[in-house]
Amino acid sequence: MKDKTAALTSFMKQRRMGLNDFIQKLSTNSYACKHPEVQSILNLTPPQDPELMNSNPSPPPSPSQQINLGPSSNPSAKPSDFHFLKVIGKGSFGKVLLARHRTDDQFYAVKVLQKKAILKKKEEKHIMSERNVLLKNVKHPFLVGLHFSFQTADKLYFVLDYINGGELFYHLQRERCFLEPRARFYAAEIASALGYLHSLNIVYRDLKPENILLDSQGHIILTDFGLCKENIEPNGTTSTFCGTPEYLAPEVLHKQPYDRTVDWWCLGAVLYEMLYGLPPFYSRNTAEMYDNILNKPLQLKPNISNSARQLLEGLLQKDRTKRLGCTEDFIEIKKHMFFSPINWDDLNAKKITPPFNPNVTGPNDLRHFDPEFTDEPVPNSIGCSPDCALSTASIKEAAEAFVGFSYAPSMDSYL
Numbered sequence: 001m002k003d004k005t006a007a008l009t010s011f012m013k014q015r016r017m018g019l020n021d022f023i024q025k026l027s028t029n030s031y032a033c034k035h036p037e038v039q040s041i042l043n044l045t046p047p048q049d050p051e052l053m054n055s056n057p058s059p060p061p062s063p064s065q066q067i068n069l070g071p072s073s074n075p076s077a078k079p080s081d082f083h084f085l086k087v088i089g090k091g092s093f094g095k096v097l098l099a100r101h102r103t104d105d106q107f108y109a110v111k112v113l114q115k116k117a118i119l120k121k122k123e124e125k126h127i128m129s130e131r132n133v134l135l136k137n138v139k140h141p142f143l144v145g146l147h148f149s150f151q152t153a154d155k156l157y158f159v160l161d162y163i164n165g166g167e168l169f170y171h172l173q174r175e176r177c178f179l180e181p182r183a184r185f186y187a188a189e190i191a192s193a194l195g196y197l198h199s200l201n202i203v204y205r206d207l208k209p210e211n212i213l214l215d216s217q218g219h220i221i222l223t224d225f226g227l228c229k230e231n232i233e234p235n236g237t238t239s240t241f242c243g244t245p246e247y248l249a250p251e252v253l254h255k256q257p258y259d260r261t262v263d264w265w266c267l268g269a270v271l272y273e274m275l276y277g278l279p280p281f282y283s284r285n286t287a288e289m290y291d292n293i294l295n296k297p298l299q300l301k302p303n304i305s306n307s308a309r310q311l312l313e314g315l316l317q318k319d320r321t322k323r324l325g326c327t328e329d330f331i332e333i334k335k336h337m338f339f340s341p342i343n344w345d346d347l348n349a350k351k352i353t354p355p356f357n358p359n360v361t362g363p364n365d366l367r368h369f370d371p372e373f374t375d376e377p378v379p380n381s382i383g384c385s386p387d388c389a390l391s392t393a394s395i396k397e398a399a400e401a402f403v404g405f406s407y408a409p410s411m412d413s414y415l
Contacts, residue, residue: 077150079157082110087376088164088369091224093117093127094155097378098162098363107363108147111158118156126227127156133225134158136200141350142193144213144223163221165214165358166368168274172209176277180308181341182355183274186212187267188342189220194263195330203259207266208244209273214368218354245286246279250294250318264325264333268315275304280316294318307338 082099089096094113101108118124134146147159168186172178178186190212197204206227213221249265251258272280281292298316300309314324314336325332334344346352358368366374 077148077157077159079152079155082108084110084378085364086366086369087373087378088366089373090376092121093123095379098366099159100363107162109160109162111160113156113158115151115154115156130225131158133197133202134160136202140193140196141348142189142220142222143196144221160223161221162363163213163215163223164360164363164365164368165216165218167210167370168212168214168220168270169209170368170370171214171356172274172277178274180275180305183271183308184338184341185352185355186220186274187271188339188344188347190222190270191267191330191333191339192344192348193220193222194267195333198260198263198329204263204266206244206247207263207270208247209270212270214354214356214358216358216360217350218357219350245289246282248290248293249320251320253290253294258320260329261320261323261326264315264323265317265320267333268312271308272312272316275308276301280312305338307336307340311336311338 081102083102084097084099086098087095088098088109089111091111091113094111094117096109096111099108099110100106113127118127131146131149134144144163145161147161149156149158151157190207194204194207204222204225204227206224207222211222211224213223215221247266247269249258249262252262269279280298281289281296283289283292298313300312304312311324317323320326324336333339343352360368
């Protein structure tokens with residue numbers, strides 16, 4: 001029991017690391033680097049995906065190369081429009097803050113990203129992709145919505161739905177695992193969201209409990225679209241090495257081209273974790289974990305139903321051409337026996353009562369947020385801070401990199 005608790009504690013700490021930081025740490029571990037699979041992953045062979053092909057500094061983009069997402073509909077939006085109340089999340093490039101709009105008194109989750117950090121790691125395309133995906137999310141009940149976005153000289157701002165039922169990761173951390181009916185409900189809502197993204201030719205690529213929120217009623221809300229890949233046709237592939245270590249599919253680890261079935265592998269990994277408390281193939285030794293993902297047969301304890309067992313075996317199939325969802329995508333998932341109790345129309349209409357109610361009393365109820373975030377002081381100036389100030393040249397580079405970022409919906413979006 002002590003070993004399992006230690007493994008869980010180690011796992012939770014490791015989960016908080018970004019993939020870039022994780023790989024940097026891995027590359028300094030002499031033992032791990034000797035493992036052949038890790039050597040393959042750390043191999044500096046140029047990847048096929050054009051997103052990562054140019055690692056050398058490039059001149060500022062010409063007008064024809066600029067990312068133009070259309071004219072800004074909200075040029076007057078600024079940080080001082082908001083009263084920033086609490087830090088509720090952190091990431092590689094900034095923070096997520098609970099904020100109340102000073103005019104309408106509405107609460108929002110405002111994601112504040114440092115341009116300097118984004119440009120340093122050459123992640124501007126992923127940030128713009130996140131914004132593109134957010135703009136397409138307005139019609140699905142289980143995807144977080146973007147109200148508008150704007151920028152200052154040194155920061156980008158996403159003004160998002162405020163969801164305060166807590167991360168699925170937070171609830172799993174507290175309860176260790178879920179009973180099968182609860183896991184089925186969450187898996188169905190997640191699958192519905194992934195199916196919708198796939199219908200838009202978007203592959204999510206980073207499904208994990210930290211990116212799955214519960215709303216105030218207990219429904220799933222998928223968030224954080226920074227690793228989404230757009231324009232992937234039903235039979236299309238990509239090859240960027242990205243994701244979170246515990247959830248990487250075998251084909252990603254092999255650095256092979258992969259398709260939308262990578263999301264169904266991740267769904268299997270999250271469902272497994274909901275039922276058993278840890279991801280499949282997990283090990284505190286990351287080299288061993290990678291080897292497990294690639295080579296170790298899936299082992300399922302007997303305390304789940306046959307339909308759950310069959311679903312996990314189908315989703316966690318190492319050969320993506322045999323994985324559940326490889327032929328008809330979401331349709332195959334919906335038809336699986338494990339989901340036979342689910343009425344999908346009622347699910348999408350939120351007519352099914354969630355198995356767990358977060359019981360939040362209002363927007364100021366932060367009981368389901370990790371104190372690691374909420375105990376942190378809100379920065380004095382969200383609009384501009386000396387430690388992240390950009391030089392004149394950098395401001396020009398940032399302006400060109402994030403052309404068209406600002407966004408506000410037209411009035412007919414609300415009709």
